[in-house]
Amino acid sequence: MRCACWWCDEESFRNWGHPIYINAFPARLSAVDSVKIVEEFWDAVWKARDPDAASRFVADDFVITTGGVDIVGKENFIAWIRQFLTKIADFQFEVIETFQNADGSRVASRWRVTGKNNGLLGTEPDQNPISFTGTAVWAVREDGRLLHNWVERATWEVFQQLTRG
Secondary structure (H helix, E strand, O other), rough: OOOOOOOOHHHHHHOOOOOOOOOOOOOOOOOOHHHHHHHHHHHHHHOOOOHHHHHHHEEEEEEEEOEEEEEEEEHHHHHHHHHHHHOEEEEEEEEEEEEEEOOOOEEEEEEEEEEEEOOHHHHHOOOOEEEEEEEEEEEEEEOEEEEEEEEOOOOOHHHHHHHHH
């Protein structure tokens, strides 16, 4: 879609709408809504350490792709969260930044986890401090439900922390 006026370029009009009528170009989701959904998920699930809270945010057929492996379905995802949380004592989750694409269908965030090793990556639960960063890319449905999460963690760095002698 292109504005017919002389002062709008196509990209600005597509992303922001006409300068006189900012909402002239309807967006699928507003930028704030998609980021807000993901940040509320972070707060309710990871920061509060409440796996069951995920059911309020994710679709029934939700998929998380972690380490190249798909975990399919809301209940399997909740079980995965529950198991992951058992591996890090004193689990703390910090959001570094969160942002989305123009139509709100994708959200990306960087985050940091800290805590104490309770058997992460199959190691002995020695309670030594650990810290790692990660990224997550989310697919957000038009109704605001989270549909897919692709997550990558600094696994090599974590492994080095866990196995240092």
